[in-house]
Amino acid sequence: MSDLPHGWQLVRLGGVCEPSQYGYTAKAGSSGNIHFLRTTDITSGPIDWDSVPFCDVDNETREKYLLHDGDVVISRAGSVGFSCLIRQPYPSVFASYLIRFRPKINADYFKYFLLTPNYWKAIGEQRLGIAVQNVNASRLSEIDVPVAPAAEQTRIVEKLEELLSDLDAGVAELKAAQKKLAQYRQSLLKAAVEGALTAEWRQQHPPAETGAQLLQRILTERRARWEARQLAKFAEQGKTPPKDWQKKYPEPGQPDTSGLPELPQGWVWASVDQLSPDDLANGRSVPTAENGAKVLRLTAIKAGVVDLHEHKLGAWSSEEAAPFAVSEGDLLIVRGNGSLTLVGRAGLVGSVDEQVAYPDTMIRLRVVEAVVSPAWIDLVWDSHVVRSHLERRARTSAGIYKIAQPDIVSATVPVPGLAEQVLIRQALAQQLEQLAVMESAMETGLKQSTAQRQNILRAAFAGQLVPQDPSDEPASVLLERIRAERAAHEAVKKPRSRKSASSLRSTP
Numbered sequence: 401m402s403d404l405p406h407g408w409q410l411v412r413l414g415g416v417c418e419p420s421q422y423g424y425t426a427k428a429g430s431s432g433n434i435h436f437l438r439t440t441d442i443t444s445g446p447i448d449w450d451s452v453p454f455c456d457v458d459n460e461t462r463e464k465y466l467l468h469d470g471d472v473v474i475s476r477a478g479s480v481g482f483s484c485l486i487r488q489p490y491p492s493v494f495a496s497y498l499i500r501f502r503p504k505i506n507a508d509y510f511k512y513f514l515l516t517p518n519y520w521k522a523i524g525e526q527r528l529g530i531a532v533q534n535v536n537a538s539r540l541s542e543i544d545v546p547v548a549p550a551a552e553q554t555r556i557v558e559k560l561e562e563l564l565s566d567l568d569a570g571v572a573e574l575k576a577a578q579k580k581l582a583q584y585r586q587s588l589l590k591a592a593v594e595g596a597l598t599a600e601w602r603q604q605h606p607p608a609e610t611g612a613q614l615l616q617r618i619l620t621e622r623r624a625r626w627e628a629r630q631l632a633k634f635a636e637q638g639k640t641p642p643k644d645w646q647k648k649y650p651e652p653g654q655p656d657t658s659g660l661p662e663l664p665q666g667w668v669w670a671s672v673d674q675l676s677p678d679d680l681a682n683g684r685s686v687p688t689a690e691n692g693a694k695v696l697r698l699t700a701i702k703a704g705v706v707d708l709h710e711h712k713l714g715a716w717s718s719e720e721a722a723p724f725a726v727s728e729g730d731l732l733i734v735r736g737n738g739s740l741t742l743v744g745r746a747g748l749v750g751s752v753d754e755q756v757a758y759p760d761t762m763i764r765l766r767v768v769e770a771v772v773s774p775a776w777i778d779l780v781w782d783s784h785v786v787r788s789h790l791e792r793r794a795r796t797s798a799g800i801y802k803i804a805q806p807d808i809v810s811a812t813v814p815v816p817g818l819a820e821q822v823l824i825r826q827a828l829a830q831q832l833e834q835l836a837v838m839e840s841a842m843e844t845g846l847k848q849s850t851a852q853r854q855n856i857l858r859a860a861f862a863g864q865l866v867p868q869d870p871s872d873e874p875a876s877v878l879l880e881r882i883r884a885e886r887a888a889h890e891a892v893k894k895p896r897s898r899k900s901a902s903s904l905r906s907t908p
Contacts, residue, residue, distance in 0.1 A: 414541025607666025686714030701747035
């Protein structure tokens with residue numbers, strides 16, 4: 401900013417605007433006599449006036465806080481620093497977490513400055529608060545603004561609108577392509593979990609058992625595994641199994657198949673409860689420590705896998721952590737998240753080289769591997785049938801969505817034979833790998849677009865976007881005019897003191 405072109409000046413933000421003003425405190429609602437613009441209404445793109453709530457104000461309040469065309473509002477809390485240039489507004493007042501500035505320079509030029517890297521760097525330096533960051537009008541007014549001559553401001557705005565509109569069109573195309581890929585991914589997953597992906601294979605390899613026979617085998621294997629675990633417990637305790645101990649076997653819940661499609665021959669719908677004897681278990685909450693056994697972070701679950709390197713040290717011993725140590729083939733499920741689309745997501749544990757435990761933010765699921773692969777359950781866990789089940793049952797508290805063990809065991813999943821499970825996973829992996837390459841390229845394109853946008857804005861406010869015209873009136877003249885107008889306005893507003901009025905009356 402120290403190498404500005406001739407005719408430019410570096411001025412404090414407050415020096416190019418009318419005095420700033422904080423917004424109005426009111427209760428927003430679906431009815432009222434005027435719109436009530438909030439921080440959330442300006443941080444998600446152009447203002448959607450149909451979604452802006454209302455409030456009731458009297459005439460004096462309306463006059464004081466009414467938004468006019470060309471006003472700029474900046475968020476002072478929450479989305480700190482976000483701004484919006486008001487154009488053709490509906491009748492509206494603005495909320496107390498917004499600060500209004502009325503620029504005396506080109507309003508669009510001012511708007512674009514509030515998107516520059518230098519502005520955001522200044523916002524980062526000016527933020528106050530710890531739990532809730534905020535910035536006040538005084539600090540905003542101290543931010544330096546490079547001011548070009550008025551005529552050059554117009555040329556800069558025109559060039560920015562040309563370049564950024566082209567860039568926005570490219571970004572819109574990339575996002576549309578991303579959406580189509582996401583839809584294609586879901587259609588692939590649907591084809592996989594409903595058997596369409598292996599329809600030709602089944603014609604050449606008819607299933608050796610019916611769906612009913614597969615279900616019976618699942619239930620038989622489940623019971624056998626339960627009995628083996630019970631006998632191991634009796635042996636560990638040195639006890640003889642009591643009479644009729646097998647009668648205590650907990651029968652699993654039946655799958656709810658209402659509304660679900662018919663599966664191919666040899667497939668069956670099964671509840672997670674039928675596939676897992678009694679191994680569902682919550683983790684344990686452990687404070688972070690400088691020394692202790694390793695415990696996973698919630699961020700360890702990524703895209704259907706568990707990253708065992710995403711761990712911390714907990715305040716417990718290896719012996720205390722042992723019951724919660726993960727093993728290859730474990731499925732770890734997110735118990736809670738601020739996003740409904742992320743709660744209940746699962747990750748599959750791969751090869752384990754050292755002891756790592758899982759925390760109370762996760763639930764561990766183990767299945768009867770003789771009839772269903774853990775990798776298959778990991779695959780179907782992102783399908784519509786499972787996601788809709790979990791999202792319907794998620795409960796929210798303090799902005800966090802949560803699920804519990806009953807929500808997991810009651811989920812219904814499709815189960816083919818083991819051989820077909822392997823085949824489907826292999827076929828799907830090949831196609832998903834190709835999708836991942838395309839998705840990565842689009843993500844790179846979006847990042848490059850963001851960088852290009854910042855470079856364009858940086859060049860614009862360094863005087864490098866459009867050529868200078870020596871005949872332009874320099875910014876110093878414009879700024880002097882703004883100062884004179886402000887001084888005249890303040891003189892009119894400032895009431896005369898009683899002493900001054902008295903002395904005027906006594907003057908002959």
